[in-house]
Amino acid sequence: MNIVEVNGLTKIYGGRKAVDSISFEIKQGEVFGLLGPNGAGKTTTISMLSCLIRPTSGDAFIDEKSIIKEPMEVKKRIGVVPQDIALYPTLSARENLFFWGEMYGMSGKKLRKRVDEVLQIVSLTKRSGDPIYKYSGGMKRRINIAVGLLPSPKLLILDEPTVGVDPQSRRNILDTLKELNENGLTILYTSHYMEEVEFLCNRIGIMDRGKIIALGTKDELRLLVGERDLLKILTINEIPKSLAETIKKKAPEINKVEIFDSSIEILTLNGRKILPKILEVLLESGVNIKSVEVREPNLESVFLHLTGKKLRD
Amino acid sequence: MKKIFFIGLKDVKIRARDRASFIMLLAMPLILILVLGMVFQPLWTNKPFTINVAVFNGDKGEFSKILIEDVFGSTELKDMIKIQFLKSEEEIVKEVREGKFAAGIVIKKGFSESIMKGENTKIEVYGDPEQTIKAGVVKNIVESFTLEVLKRRIMMETTLHFLRSENLIQPSEIQKLVPQWLSEIENKDDLVSVSKETEKKNTKNPLAMEYYAVGMGIMYLLFATNSGAETIFEEKRIKTFDRIKVAPVSEREILGGKLFGIFLVAFLQFVIIIIFTSIFYKVNWGNSILGIIIMVLSAVLAFSGLSTLLASLTKSEEQIGGIGPALAMILAFLGGAMWPVFTFPKWMNIASKFTPNRWALDGFFKLMYDGGGVISILPYAFVLLIMASIFFFIGVFRLRLKGV
Numbered sequence A: 001m002n003i004v005e006v007n008g009l010t011k012i013y014g015g016r017k018a019v020d021s022i023s024f025e026i027k028q029g030e031v032f033g034l035l036g037p038n039g040a041g042k043t044t045t046i047s048m049l050s051c052l053i054r055p056t057s058g059d060a061f062i063d064e065k066s067i068i069k070e071p072m073e074v075k076k077r078i079g080v081v082p083q084d085i086a087l088y089p090t091l092s093a094r095e096n097l098f099f100w101g102e103m104y105g106m107s108g109k110k111l112r113k114r115v116d117e118v119l120q121i122v123s124l125t126k127r128s129g130d131p132i133y134k135y136s137g138g139m140k141r142r143i144n145i146a147v148g149l150l151p152s153p154k155l156l157i158l159d160e161p162t163v164g165v166d167p168q169s170r171r172n173i174l175d176t177l178k179e180l181n182e183n184g185l186t187i188l189y190t191s192h193y194m195e196e197v198e199f200l201c202n203r204i205g206i207m208d209r210g211k212i213i214a215l216g217t218k219d220e221l222r223l224l225v226g227e228r229d230l231l232k233i234l235t236i237n238e239i240p241k242s243l244a245e246t247i248k249k250k251a252p253e254i255n256k257v258e259i260f261d262s263s264i265e266i267l268t269l270n271g272r273k274i275l276p277k278i279l280e281v282l283l284e285s286g287v288n289i290k291s292v293e294v295r296e297p298n299l300e301s302v303f304l305h306l307t308g309k310k311l312r313d
Numbered sequence B: 001m002k003k004i005f006f007i008g009l010k011d012v013k014i015r016a017r018d019r020a021s022f023i024m025l026l027a028m029p030l031i032l033i034l035v036l037g038m039v040f041q042p043l044w045t046n047k048p049f050t051i052n053v054a055v056f057n058g059d060k061g062e063f064s065k066i067l068i069e070d071v072f073g074s075t076e077l078k079d080m081i082k083i084q085f086l087k088s089e090e091e092i093v094k095e096v097r098e099g100k101f102a103a104g105i106v107i108k109k110g111f112s113e114s115i116m117k118g119e120n121t122k123i124e125v126y127g128d129p130e131q132t133i134k135a136g137v138v139k140n141i142v143e144s145f146t147l148e149v150l151k152r153r154i155m156m157e158t159t160l161h162f163l164r165s166e167n168l169i170q171p172s173e174i175q176k177l178v179p180q181w182l183s184e185i186e187n188k189d190d191l192v193s194v195s196k197e198t199e200k201k202n203t204k205n206p207l208a209m210e211y212y213a214v215g216m217g218i219m220y221l222l223f224a225t226n227s228g229a230e231t232i233f234e235e236k237r238i239k240t241f242d243r244i245k246v247a248p249v250s251e252r253e254i255l256g257g258k259l260f261g262i263f264l265v266a267f268l269q270f271v272i273i274i275i276f277t278s279i280f281y282k283v284n285w286g287n288s289i290l291g292i293i294i295m296v297l298s299a300v301l302a303f304s305g306l307s308t309l310l311a312s313l314t315k316s317e318e319q320i321g322g323i324g325p326a327l328a329m330i331l332a333f334l335g336g337a338m339w340p341v342f343t344f345p346k347w348m349n350i351a352s353k354f355t356p357n358r359w360a361l362d363g364f365f366k367l368m369y370d371g372g373g374v375i376s377i378l379p380y381a382f383v384l385l386i387m388a389s390i391f392f393f394i395g396v397f398r399l400r401l402k403g404v
């Protein structure tokens, strides 16, 4: 059963298409990921799905309720974790949770019980009396997520919930979400971190410039690049762009060469075999190599393959 | 509806936690009232303002003479109260209405005689609504005078009744005896000394401390309501507004909640100032609790409306934060919170009537100095509520256009 159905959703800002006629579905119980670089249109998509902004055209249905015709019904069914930490800094975590619970029409014993539950889920029961401004970035993020969980939603929407947190907190957040999903929660997750989406999501839509340029399970997406490897070479000095041509001549079986300021990324079959040839070219042209990495196909290589860009700079 | 309440309550909670708000909204006005009250007290007591009183005396008897010559003419009062005699009641009403006198006293023909005969009679006091404090002083003096007269009359009547019922006295003798007794009972010195008390009580009334308690209390309402209005921008900035919007809360509830928060912060601030000043500064806010409540509510509503309007006209916390204090000062000054309006030139007096401060101030003075009850402040509350409605109407309309 599909809990989310998106049909040709579009948002135009001053003539520019922030989201350009996207369509996808999310099945009950899955984690759907929207992966894309900054400015791809992820937040705009989520804002439309959570009825914060009105689409220019298209529609979407959450639990069969239209985001345009029945926004109140949609809002009752979703929990939203925005990209920004939207909490009252001088109120304690517990007070924040109580207030947001009240906004979802909860009250009394039921609310108190649920607040305790979500504090437990994000492991912040002990510090729950402290004002938010005293929290670390990671702790704030966890309370931000707790608010999304509060109304026990049918769908939890998270917009880049790990931005600006330390690796340990990130690990913690991802594990928590995975566990929640295993207990049946449907999740829509956006990120520009490939590893997060790969770890968490059953199905993934890759977004760029307002469009979903690829959609499928991890394996389906990897097939797009075939059995190709991603070679990543970091250098100390700058690499002349002209080297791309030289490399392609030397090893014609290479699919794609992208040269950035002090790194080079190559998509190719049999990466390990070709590596010596490439290194030779680089050394000959006086490039000092810092590190070399051969990666099995992943979403990063898919993105590079589809757009010729890196997910992050 | 519940959500409106919760949003407002949350705003109060945030203000209460914030040390800067606490200083700004409570400590500052309370300190200011104390300082202004102490610094300006000499100006108020050493040079008592003069009160122009018009008198029509239709009575030729003893009692009106006592009132005019011995009470108003006493050493304590004669520098303050300037009496001018007019020819008729109509003239008094006209001149007072035109603001030429702070109060007019009409003593009916046969006033003294009626008192002696034990008949009902009264003295009319007309007050200029623009000069509440002054009119209040006059009214209080006349009231204490009539009270004294009444006390003596009751005393006399009881005696007469007793004498008559015991047949100790012939009715025909009463007529002769009464004036004689009266002059004995009516020890003039005693009466004047009573009026001295009255006078002292009344010049004590417009204490600088009390005046500024009202003036600053009202001025700081705008600080409170503006601090609430600023949170509309603040919540947009910290994105909590968007978060409320993605929760199942209607636009009406969001706006209603914010306005309720604006109201509640100012209401609590004013109530605390009133309680604090009456306990620690001995400010007498009047005897009508209901009157005070009505004035507080209507004043707070007027300023909540004003801040809503301001929020709808400005674009950021900084803008409204910059305009707020300046506007509060101007309104307070024009409204008579710094210096009494009766010292104003005419144009300023007219301008002051466009400020909510003026109406709030006059309403409270009515309760404090004029012994007025609920009825007497209704016109002031009414004007404040009209102002509130206009401000809210335009403000809410504009805010909804802006998509708050």
Ligand SMILES: Nc1ncnc2c1ncn2[C@@H]1O[C@H](COP(=O)(O)OP(=O)(O)O)[C@@H](O)[C@H]1O
Pocket: A013, A017, A018, A036, A037, A038, A039, A040, A041, A042, A043, A044, A045
């Ligand atoms: N309110 C807005 N007005 C104009 N342009 C906007 C607005 N919000 C987003 N955009 C533009 O739409 C594009 C998509 O933005 P966004 O959805 O925030 O991307 P992402 O979340 O993937 O980083 C960007 O180019 C951004 O500049």
Ligand SMILES: [Mg+2]
Pocket: A039, A042, A043, A044, A083, A159, A160
């Ligand atoms: Mg975003």
